[in-house]
Amino acid sequence: MSLTQTELSQFQRQGFLLKSGLFSSEDLKPLQDALTEIIDQGARELQADGSLTDIYADQPFGLRLASIHAENEEAGEELARRVMGKGGGGYNGPAMLQTIRHPALLSCIESLVGPDIVGSSVYRIRPKLPGWDRGEVPWHQDAGYTLAHCDRHLIITCWVPLVDATLENGCLHVIPTVHHSGILRHYTGGHAGFLEVPDEELPPVEPVPVPMKAGDALLLTNLTPHASFANRTNVVRWSIDLRYQNANVPNNVEEEPASYTPERDPVTMACYPPEADFVIRDQSDPAREVHSADQFRQLRERYETTRPSTPGRGWTPLQDR
Ligand SMILES: O=C(O)CCC(=O)C(=O)O
Incomplete structure (x- = not known):
């Protein structure tokens, strides 16, 4: 199920690609x-x-x-x-690793980043409750959360709804074609405490809402602006977002969390220091790949307990704009 040339061109041009039915209902069930x-x-x-x-x-x-x-x-x-959990990836059991390693998804990811794949540390589970203010995520690029030296690298976000995502329950919205223009100015302390690019500072391109069926997958670049708004229904809009990168993109695989000291030069750091990256595919040394749920859990928990600090990017607080 890898991507066709047309899909690849669409992803490169638009900064996003919708793959319908990538996960079957049996795939989502665990x-x-x-x-x-x-x-x-x-x-x-x-x-x-x-x-x-x-x-x-x-x-x-x-x-x-x-x-x-x-x-x-x-x-x-x-x-x-x-x-x-603390960040959004609270559940780290076997079904999570199984979902991250879903074969059809990994084939698509391989088409975009190549055969050696690192699972980026930041995966999230989002139960967007009806009417819940905190469930609304303001406009941002995922690169706003990672260190600046990673802006020039491709990190794929894969957003998968676990129930149908509709306009009414708060599906994702994206701004197409602007990912080629680099990082936008983000502000800290935006809606519900998230990073935010205020509406007036967004590029002048019409956003696109992306309603999806449960099990569809939306692939985004780390520079594609996206947001989600209110859930005005009586169902929870459950979704997950997963992240993948080529193994050469800065990461913390096989690094000790304790080596992330405030004195360390940020350009030597993983794109997102506080959470553990892990090898998904390594052609030349498959033994490095994380297949065991125990190994996955231990890795994530080691970072949870040590929680390396991130130097951040120095975004201005929204109130000081
Ligand atoms: O699920 C949402 O509502 C927002 C997701 C998001 O911002 C992301 O995946 O980066």
Whole structure:
């Protein structure tokens, strides 16, 4: 399922590509089940302490957390936080690694970055709750979050909805063709604490909303501006975003998190120091590839406990604009 020449040209010209039906419903199920397990366990605890009257076990994936949130907003947000973890990649079990290593997806990624692939540290799980302010992500390029020396490298974001993503529940919007023009000015402390490029400073190109079916995959460059807006439905818009790069793009594979000291020159650092990168494919030394769920979890947890600091890019706070 690698990309055709037409798809490659479209990706290069537009800065994004929609691959329909990349994941079947069977492919998505292990991850949906693992996330449901976290919700189930949390709901039982919240019911036991009197915060919920019901654990909504009979509700389908898209509705269960929404029903909990509708009964008790705080309980819904607490469970969303458990899934997301500190940054957004809170669940790191076998189904996550299996999804990141999905063969058809990796073939597409190989078409874009070559055969030696590193899984970039930053994957995210996003349960966008109905009406939840924090679920809205303002305009940004993913490169806004990585160190400046990585702007000239391609890092692919792959955004996959686990339920249908619609205009009403907050699908992704992208600004096409402007990824060739480099990094935009971002500001810290934007909507819900995210980095933000304010509307007035966006390039004058009409944004495109991208409604998607569960299991479609949207491939973006790290310089493609994108955003998502309010969820005005009664379902949770569940999605994941994964990141991949060529093995030569700066990364922290086989580096000790403790080596990321404030004195270290940023240009010697991984694109996003706080989280662990890992080898997905290495043609000349397949033994380096991470296939074991235990290895994946240990790697991520080692970075979670040490949490290397990032020198950041010195973006100005939005309020000082
Ligand atoms: O899922 C969303 O709403 C936003 C996703 C996003 O900003 C990203 O994948 O970088």
